Amino acid sequence: MDKDTGLIISLLIGVLMGAVDSTIVLLALPTITVDLKTELSDSIWIIMIYLLVIAVGTTQFGRLGDVFTRKAVFNTGLGLFTAGSALCGASSGIVELIGFRTIQACGAAMIQSNSGAIVADNFPPNKRGRVFGYTAVGYNAGAMLGIVLGGIITTFIGWRYIFYINVPIGMFALYFGLKHISKGNKIDNKLDIPGATTLGTALILISYAAVGIATSGITKLNIILFAAGFVFLLVFVSIERKVKKPLIPMKVFKIRILTFSILASFFQSLGFLAVVFIIIMYLQGIRGLTPFDSSLLLLPGYVVGSIMGPEFGKLADRIGSRIPATAGLAMMAASVLIYSTLTATSSLYIVLIGSFFTGLGSSMFFPANNSAVMANSPKELYGMSSGFLRTMANIGMLGSFVLAISIASVSVPRYVAFEVFAGVGKLLGNVSASFMGGIHAALYASLIILIVAAILSSIRGKERRGIDVGSASGRAMGK
Incomplete structure (x- = not known):
């Protein structure tokens, strides 16, 4: 196996695990709540603490990669994530589980914040889109795969194995990371x-x-x-x-393409993740499907989108990021319009069609947008830009989680919507009809946010691949 292949495998597995564990707990939450004899309002922090730590941690661990080399921090993240997963599986109480989940999230933040910079360190600008296509598969498929795996493993094996499954996979990724990721140079930076x-x-x-x-x-x-x-x-x-050395690097905002790419990523995360939550609430609460069956309806589109990710990454290498990234956001917005036609008795094929457009749009947006950030970032800001990109996206994910619950629950008691989302309640009759109105309101809010993201993406400016922005001529690009 050549070095590039080994490096891509390590990155792909790393980002895949982190993305999987952002959602794998969702369908296991009711079982965990009962098994650990706790309240839903407490067990929800198993999800929240993970998103919070990643949102804040990515701002700093990208800088640690500059100071201690990205190889060291990335592989340390793999080790922490693997150890944290084992501890989560062995937890005897909710406080322990939330604490060990924090360790796991620290590892995920180290992986996420340094993966983009590792790609930028090891591949020339005109080839990064393809590699970001593979890592986009990890982010894109991982979140959806987490939902499916959470249902399968919890139902047939037990909730503890949603964490134990990471141990052998993490060790495998760590082996490839130690062997194939180059050490790189240290860069003067501070936390x-x-x-x-x-x-x-x-x-x-x-x-x-x-x-x-x-x-x-x-x-x-x-x-x-x-x-x-x-x-x-x-x-x-x-x-x-x-x-x-501010957490939000002002230098980033002096480069037009970089600024609008990061803002597009934030609004995409804020609007897009909410859609997944909303549709799961619809399928479980309105249609009465099991969590497992609900996740299977969303899976096919993401499979297609994940397969197409590397191809759209290659396209971004040839023509730049603006067109494929903006087209991807437009497809996501189209999927929301499709979902907004759902009623309490609609054909479930509408969900399959919407999922297809969602997955295809994601495969267009993520590799192009991620590649644009790193291709147009000065070399001395690789770690900071990579971490900042993931930070903004993760803060968007956190906000999207809150958005989905808050807006969708305006027409029914909030605790009812919350229980439906967590898979511990169902809605019937007039309450179901009222909740449908809340779901439509949430979808329209997501649509507006995605349109904002598409506008920001479309005005990011033109770029030329093949010139490293670390050079004087490259730094002038996009201004």
Whole structure:
């Protein structure tokens, strides 16, 4: 096996595992809640803590890759993720599980924040699109595969094995990572601890308040937590204006293509992940399907999209990122329009068609957009840009999770919608009809967000592949 193939295998498995575990817990949540004798409002943090840690961690672990070499941090992430997975499987209580999930998420953040920079280090700009196509398969297929695997493993083996399955796979990826990823050079960079701390605190407070509102409605405590979270966001912005190495690198925003590519990624994540949650709520709560059957209806489109990812990556290498990335977002928006035609008695073939457009759009957007970020990032900002891209996407995912529950539940009691989403309740009669209205409202909100993402993508500017932006001429591109 040649070095490039081994490197791609390691990256693909790494990002696949991280993406799988962002969703694999969803269908296992009711079983975990019962088995560990806890409340749903507590067990939901098995999901939330993972998204929170990744959202904040990717801002810093990309920088660690600059300081200690990306090979070291990426492989450390594989090790932490594998060890955290084993500990999660062995957990005896909800507090332990949430704590070990934090370790697992730290590993995933190390993997995600350095994968893009490793591609940029090891492949020339005119070949990165193809490689990003493969890693896009990991992100794209992983999230959907997680839903399916969660249903299969929990139903036929037991919820602990949704974590244990990562152990042999993680060891396999670590072997390839140690053998095939080049060490690379160290780059002078520093962590932004005050910025990461204030951002993390803000996201935790806002997320805690959002979960509280989703489960029990608006209360004085939830309002206070929301307000405190926004105060910490203001503190974060103030800190970022003063530190020498800010968490949000201002240099990034001086490059037009880089700026609009990252913003497009954020809005895509904010609007797109919510659609998956909403359709699962529809299939379980309105149509009465099991979680496993619901996930199978969404799978075919993602399989097709994942197969096409590398091909669209090659296309981005030839013509640039703007056209395929924008077309991909347009296809995602089209899928939302298709889903918005669903009623309580619609043919389930509509879901299959919508899933096809969603998967195909994802395979067009992710490799092109990711490649645009790294192809147009100055070499000294590879780690920072890679981490920042994943941070914005993960914050979008976190917001999308809250969006799906909050908007879809406007017409029924929030705890009812929350239970449906978690797979522990079903809706019937008039309540079902009312909830359908909430689902349509959530889909329209997602559609608007995806349109914003498409507009940002379309105005990112032209680019030329084959010139490394680390050069003087390259840095001028996109301005």
